[in-house]
Amino acid sequence: MYLPKPLSDKITVTHLKKLKQQGEKFACLTAYDYSFAKLVEACGVEVVLVGDSLGMVIQGHDTTIPVTLENIKYHAQTVRAGLDKAMLMLDMPFGSLNSPQQALDNASELLKATEAQVVKLEGGDTQIKTIEMLSAFGIASCAHLGLQPQLVNKLGGYRVQGKAKAAAEQMTVTACDLEAAGADILLLECVPAVLAAEITNTLQIPVIGIGAGCDVDGQILVLHDILNVTAGKKPKFSKNFMQGQSSIQHAISRYVNEVKRGQFPDQSHSF
Numbered sequence: 001m002y003l004p005k006p007l008s009d010k011i012t013v014t015h016l017k018k019l020k021q022q023g024e025k026f027a028c029l030t031a032y033d034y035s036f037a038k039l040v041e042a043c044g045v046e047v048v049l050v051g052d053s054l055g056m057v058i059q060g061h062d063t064t065i066p067v068t069l070e071n072i073k074y075h076a077q078t079v080r081a082g083l084d085k086a087m088l089m090l091d092m093p094f095g096s097l098n099s100p101q102q103a104l105d106n107a108s109e110l111l112k113a114t115e116a117q118v119v120k121l122e123g124g125d126t127q128i129k130t131i132e133m134l135s136a137f138g139i140a141s142c143a144h145l146g147l148q149p150q151l152v153n154k155l156g157g158y159r160v161q162g163k164a165k166a167a168a169e170q171m172t173v174t175a176c177d178l179e180a181a182g183a184d185i186l187l188l189e190c191v192p193a194v195l196a197a198e199i200t201n202t203l204q205i206p207v208i209g210i211g212a213g214c215d216v217d218g219q220i221l222v223l224h225d226i227l228n229v230t231a232g233k234k235p236k237f238s239k240n241f242m243q244g245q246s247s248i249q250h251a252i253s254r255y256v257n258e259v260k261r262g263q264f265p266d267q268s269h270s271f
């Protein structure tokens, strides 16, 4: 049985950087409302993301594209009410980042309304100037590389990114550029484990992985996936943590435990 290990410290970007330096893994999870936010934090999850995955798991869309700034704000306010020590990170939805100024205005609005600590931006190298601007105005950011679900219509599907040598080299260069621009965290989604490990070792900032193998600094998954609530086909990189557990609390505690011990993800959840 996996028992919850509540957080002892308030989680900040500095705290995550310290965990990276100490080689300690951290656990992140999505949440979209007060009750689950409270439960997730009580189980020791360091970073809670109000992801635009809410478009799929809460609203029932096929993609994350319809999610609005108002949707993120609403769910983030409910999640904020459930958090005390965990870091709150918010996705910037599709269409909210079309210029550095628009991103700054939208991120400022979200942070004022929710007291979140970090905003997460898809877009890779197209967001370098934006990240520079956010950083200059005191906004902490998490850049997102690899599979970027907001680009699904250009990518033609949800596929592993960075498999070819040139694409892997380009991703490493972009990761370094994003760090130099002032990104505080990098998230890698659906990239080969070897490439994710190389990027993690190259960067000073913490790297969070989803489908990026076990040699990154932190892991993130979608709450509904780990509780086996998501309808339809489950992503290879996720895992049903409810299996064999008698409660949601035990399932989330098991996830945290396996991430911290480096037991999740194993090869069957990696590329």
Ligand code: KIV
Pocket (backbone or CB within 6 Å): 030, 049, 050, 051, 052, 053, 054, 091, 187, 189, 210, 220, 221, 222
């Ligand atoms: O929207 C989301 O939940 C995300 C995670 C899957 C990383 O971006």
